Amino acid sequence: MWSMIVLFALVAHVLVATVEPATKALGLSRSFAGMTLIAVIPNTTSFVNAVRFSLENRIRLSIEIGCSVATQVGLLQIPLLNLLVMSPFIQQPDDKPAFTTVFGGLQVFFLIFASLINSFVLFAGQANYFQGVCLMIIYVIIICAFYFAPNDIPLASETPSEITWSS
Numbered sequence: 001m002w003s004m005i006v007l008f009a010l011v012a013h014v015l016v017a018t019v020e021p022a023t024k025a026l027g028l029s030r031s032f033a034g035m036t037l038i039a040v041i042p043n044t045t046s047f048v049n050a051v052r053f054s055l056e057n058r059i060r061l062s063i064e065i066g067c068s069v070a071t072q073v074g075l076l077q078i079p080l081l082n083l084l085v086m087s088p089f090i091q092q093p094d095d096k097p098a099f100t101t102v103f104g105g106l107q108v109f110f111l112i113f114a115s116l117i118n119s120f121v122l123f124a125g126q127a128n129y130f131q132g133v134c135l136m137i138i139y140v141i142i143i144c145a146f147y148f149a150p151n152d153i154p155l156a157s158e159t160p161s162e163i164t165w166s167s
Contacts, residue, residue, distance in 0.1 A: 015041060031107065032146045043069050059127045067118065106149050110142050 023033045046069050054062035117138060121127060
């Protein structure tokens with residue numbers, strides 16, 4: 001199991017190292033890349049299973065799979081990363097900023113908005129194709145908002161002139 005964790009960490013490092021120059025070359029914001037590529041690629045297997053179960057009319061299981069990914073990130077991965085960065089055993093380079101969990105206004109707004117939409121879907125206890133299409137349209141609207149929004153939170157190593165608007 002530990003070898004798979006290390007292998008997955010290496011693949012994630014290569015993914016981020018590849019996406020970063022590509023987003024700069026295309027003029028895309030970090031938020032947009034995070035909402036599309038970085039969020040979707042690692043969870044592809046979960047999404048494939050969720051779609052497969054929904055096609056088998058097992059909607060409840062499909063929704064649980066979709067919600068478990070967000071719960072895992074919010075309750076396990078982010079706090080664990082914060083604890084690891086604060087650990088005295090992990091040395092941070094002087095020229096690079098430490099890991100921070102600072103979110104801008106747009107990220108916080110859509111986090112609350114997505115939580116409300118998720119609550120409405122879960123409390124209904126049933127779903128249909130119309131609701132699924134509506135959820136996909138909401139996701140496209142959120143992606144468009146992040147595409148046209150600037151990088152509102154600069155990294156500590158950036159000057160304000162390096163922050164650009166995507167076009």
